[in-house]
Amino acid sequence: MKAMLGTTVLAEADRDELISIEGNWYFPPERVRSEHLVHSPTPYACPWKGACQYLAVQTGDAVLADRAWRYPDPYPAAIQRVGRDFSNYVAFWKEVRVVD
Incomplete structure (x- = not known):
């Protein structure tokens, strides 16, 4: 499966490597192209998963x-x-599509 923004592949892994949580696909960190990710200061804590x-x-x-x-x-x-x-x-949303 691939996480895509337009034609850019942000992450790619076999389906059995991914984890589905609440309708979102989570990619193993070693399968994510970190050069496309930048730390954000936005705070969030999920009541059951912890600090995000x-x-x-x-x-x-x-x-x-x-x-x-x-x-x-x-x-x-x-x-x-x-x-x-x-x-x-890592999970993605909005403009980022996760495709087979």
Whole structure:
């Protein structure tokens, strides 16, 4: 599967490497092209997953704020609920499409 912004591939992995949480596909950190991600100061904490780190997505001159996120240290109960450790896995939204 691929996370795409226009024709740019932001992440790519086999489906069995991804984790689906609440309708979002989370890509393993080693499958994400980090050169397209920029740290965002936007704060957020999910009540059941823990502190979230937002990322801006950058392609060329375009920077789209908060279009990706990850949980660096999810709660142990969240890992248990999901069934796999999803620490630092990256999910995308809005203009970023996840396709087979």
